[in-house]
Amino acid sequence: MAMRTNVIVVLILCSALASCDAAGGQQAGHGSLVERGVTTFNVLSFGAKPGKQEESTEAFIKAWRAACDFNGNARVLIPPGVYKLSETIFQGPCKSKTPITVLLQGTLQAVSDISAYPGKGWISLDEVDGLILTGGGTIDGQGQAVWPYNDCKTNPDCAHLPASLYFTKVKNAKIKSIHLMNSMGFHMHVTWSYLIRLHSLKITSPDGPNTDGLHISKSNTVKVSRSVIQTGDDCVSVGQGSTNITINQITCGPGHGISVGSLGKLPNEQDVQGLIVKNCTLLGTTNGIRIKTYPASGPSRASGILFKDIIMYNVKNPIVIDQNYGSDSSKPSLVRISDVVYQNIKGTTISPVAISLLCSSQVPCNNVHFHNINLQLTSNIQKLSSTCSNVKVQYTGLQNPPPC
Template sequence: MGMARKSSTIAAVLIILCSALGCCNAVGLPVRRGRDLGAVFNVAFMQAWHAACNFIGPRARVFVPVGIFTIGEVLFQGPCKPLSPVIFQVAGTLQAVSDVSAYSGQGWISFNSVYGLIITGGGTIDGQGQNVWQYNDCKSNGDCVHLPASVHFIDVKNAKIKGLNFVNAMGFHMHISDSYLVRAHSLTITAPPDSPNTDGLHISKSNTIKVSRSVIRTGDDCVSIGQGATNVTINQVVCGPGHGISVGSLGRLPNEMDVRGLIVKNCTLQGTTNGIRIKTFGGSGPSVAAGMLFSDVVVENVLNPIIIDQNYGGSSSKPSQVKITDVIYDNIRGTTNSPVAINLMCSSSVPCKNVHFANINLKYIGNNVLSSTCANAQVISSGVQNPRPCL
């Protein structure tokens, strides 16, 4: 693997440092684009981050100008000293080195223990995943190692990422873990429909995460909710193609943390294989997925508009121990290309409880009668119900 670039133009990563008096200085770190495939770029970026992170003043900004910058794995480590958030402004294109052996962790561009961060600028984060997807064996290997996420937040607090374009991540486009109060909005995330495990955003072990006003068109989940995610809101997201919006997979690992407090509202799913999905592994250890509201969701030509699958992958003869409870589906409407619009396959050991359907209006693109199926589920319904609920 690997690529060689023939160009050798010189650009600069700028550090803009502003004092409390409002005076600002810009420091340019020259970087040469050449055959080193990111080695010099990485040094320049780390120098820029170190200066901004340790600047004592109200504003510190790392600015990536227009141009293409090829970089390898970088870790922007905190905590930082500024009195206000560090601003990481990307106007150009950050492009990943296409060599999976060059990455040691879960992320390509990682921010760790940063308290106060704004990532913006209208630029592009290009993971060049098309060069490495062939090495993803997760469909055949249950113990596979995921390729690195384009942007990985670890222990990040009070952060905002907005106005960026993500394309062709090697793995997840964005992974948020062990973090608090992160807002992601006005993002465009794109990868081919057959790209493997290219979730738009994956959220785990994090509290108070908000995703909004974004368009996500990938080969996997638009947004996936992993273990330990609490108080997550997904609002005004357009999704498709891909696998829809998913809670899970849950229960793959021992001693997983609960998922509590999820709101998905005002979203549109277009041509996805699933609409709103909750998935857990059979034979899992005990945990809880509770307090979830899916409201005002439009599905357009979606295969499985509403689905709960508690034997995801069908590889276990033992029931899941993930308890799903207090789930509301309210005002879900649109079209499906499957005669079964609602499919609840809950655990025989811990059946789904208090699953409420209110005003469901789905239409089948075809001649069959639309139906719903349920197993081990306590269902409550009110208002319009099409298809008729399985009670």
């Protein structure tokens, strides 16, 4: 009898407050559900259509807008299912003092019409302070439909195809446990942002051109870790204005390796300072760890760079500094590279030139250290060697190949 009375009381309370879900949550307004102090905004309640060809873009933006304008703990729920989206912008700033959680359980698929993306990103977050994106779901850029329009290999002034996730002026964000695949352009681009943590990601697009796994520019304190990246370009690329960047426990390959740059393509570029790449494994990549700058560049700096505890398997160009990247110009690069340490680098290479340091004649590389380098050639036909220009290197410990 007491149990029946309690049930009646709960039903009366729910009726008075609006309605309850099966778990005891309460409705808190259109499309929202309050549960354990968190208000959930389900994209289905805003008109999202899973499993259909029609777009759900407007529904996603409405769900985000409701969560962003809510002054409390908010969560955007994307349940299992496939959702078609064209350009989607999640705009801040938001009212909540706590991070908004986007729980991605389903699969997002990009609309294949390239004209549906006038901006730089497919899914963009702009001026958001406090974000958690997680849930085990998938972000599928459907890049196969638009890769034929990519002409960046032949056109140095090409327009990049949209990134799957484009972060601008985002702070205090954590992106974890999601799968990005087949991006049109970069899988993720982080710019003008601060305190971004990315981990436990899977990024796969081995056949796509210019499909960097992650590109970072003009950002401070970005940490990337515990992820597997298989792309048609750099697994991670660190561009101008990047400060205090850590790349840890990344498995990269296939792809073009982990790169600083390209730097010096644009006028008045900002410096790169404070980069740590450690505990990474590179599998069959065309490059290992690389710093690349354009010739005829304006003056800037790349300094305070540590490559530590890197393992390579059948990497073509394990250690590269190329300050004449992407051009036949005879004018030297003015990007000054200094304070670079390579420590505990080991593995195998398919190239007889395992270390290539081609620095600028105008601003030679300065304060470069090699400590315990042990690379082996997969073939016994040739000897392993190094090549250097416009750089003086300090060596300690084991050195294979021999120093320049």
